[in-house]
Amino acid sequence: MEGPSRKRQRLQAALLARQQATAVARLRRPHPYGVRPAGNLLLLEDAERRRRLRAQAAGLGRFAVLTSFADDSMKAEPLLEVLGYLTGAELARAALSGRTLSAFANAPELWRDACLRRGGDIRYAYSWRDTYAHAAGGAAKPHAPLDLRVYHNALHRAWCCGNFELRPEWLVADDVPKADAADLSVDAFIEKYERPNMPVVLRGCLRGWAARDRWARDAYLIEACGDAKLRATSPAAPMAVRFTAAEYLAYCKAPPQEEAPLYLFERDFLKLCPKLKDDFCVPKYFDPEAETEGRKRPTDLFRLYGAERRPDYRWLIAGPKASGSVFHIDPNSTNAWNAAVRGRKRWILYPPGCEPPPGVMPSADGADVTLPLGLGEWFLSFWAHHELRRQDPEPSRRPLEVTCEEGETIFVPAGWWHLVLNLDDVCVAITQNYVSASNLKLVVDFLKYKEDQISGVRDRLQDGEEGDVAAAVGGTSAAVQPEQMHRELVEAMERDYPEVFQAECGEQPAAEAPCQSPNPKPKAKWSDLQKQNDSGFSFGFSL
Secondary structure, three states, rough: OHHHHHHHHHHHHHHHHHHHHHHHOOOOOOOOOOOEHHHHHHOOHHHHHHHHHHHHOOOOHHHHHOOOOOOOOOOHHHHHHHHOOHHHHHHHHHEEEEEEEHHHOOOHHHHHHHHHHHHOOOEEEOEHHHHHHHHHOOOOOOOOOOOEEEEEEHHHHHHHHHEEEEOHHOOOOOOEEEOOOOOOOHHHHHHHHHHHOEEEEEEEOOOOOOHHHHOOOHHHHHHHOOOOOEEOOOOOOOEEEEEEEHHHHHHHHOOOOOOOEEEEEEOOOOHHHHHHHOOOOOOHHHOOOOOEEEEEEOHHHHHOOOOOOOOOEEEEEEOOOOEEEEEEHHHHHEEEEEEEEEEEEEEEEOOOOOOOOOOEEEEEOOOOOEOOOOOHHHHHHHHHHHHHHHHOOOOHHOOEEEEOOOOEEEEEEEEEEEOOOOOOOOOEEEEEEEHHHHHHHHHHHHHHHHHHHHOOOOOOOOOOOOOHHHHHHHHOOOOOOOOHHHHHHHHHHHHHOHHHHHHHHHOOOOOOOOOOOOOOOOOOHHHHHHHHOOOOOOOOOOO
């Protein structure tokens, strides 16, 4: 029979092997309150382990029934959910109530949510707790690390997912082709990449952009954006928040805190910051103003709805290192291009028509998706599964990876799942979604059969209504309604591009109203609820 000493040695070896395999310990910063994974208790003598478990439970008092110090599941932590109902003042008192409760009550996500619920300007000050204290009139000062020696998987995992170091093996693969814009004509781009629905990284599209120099300077962005409030969001936050450029840059440069950082994602940046308009232009491959044989090329076809009525399509995106967007498919079956103006981005793409990426579980109708909240959780939990998918015997099913260097532009075809990881301290990009002849059929079918999933129009202001952005820019906008989109696009195509429409979509009477699919799928209840209060399309950010 195995003795206690031998058993402990075996458990220690197993724990060490697991940590080396997952590299969870590769953190940019240690936990500020000395939280460790529960498995580390196995390294202690039996008597010491039991003593520490008793002390941890005692440090929670009656709250101890709401957590487990040995639970290794990914389920929500009940104690953190309960603490999430407290105000900042109540959280501060809870943090003084015991060693273990202090580790829970100082979770960055709790203080972030308290700041957002409090409202007002967000002037980020080193940490979310200090930010709240500063907003409430207190002094904001850097935290002095405390080693509370709390062993808890959920607390430690959340910190790991927000403070993970980028592992070299995550950045090695380079499967997406790169092409120089000087050597690739528009027709060649369409034939080699857009029509076959294949990603490509385009070099040289940003030559001549003033943004390449100007947006690298914080002072310029702060001056150009002024007091404009830019929208940032996170899948883990209870609501979006608006920052000035100065406030958001300070947030990006502070030490990492929460698992899914707030990610700047502003669709109205040219209205809010008009000085940025002259800093960039649409690359030739996607420019609807470029003419062929005396007429505009059939690209960016949603412009046919009109500038104020079209769905959201262009965003300013910014975020700190290791932030980005978790797996998603771009809305309304559109293609997209993304220009890395400042900083590098790592892309992972899964082809359409295949099994979704590891950890991604879409509903049957595609309306809802269950997936990790942040990039850290996906990389630390699902990377091994992703590597297996890269070895698929069928090459067309394998995922692709590439690093988009600063100054490069990536073309993301319709229907591809993709994840984006920022590699530098501050990353700034412009992205646009568009419809061309190549994906017109996909878009027309989407508008016809998936009206309930149409994005980018439901939350737009109606004539006569007012809102934050409308007030800021002195106007309102009325978007085309989802039930009108199919009919209006068909009519516009038959009027302006009848040959293109006939070639891509065949016979389809313009008067035909949008209808349900011949084999309708049940709508998700969440989609029905979202219709009542939709906040528009948003990537799943790790912000």
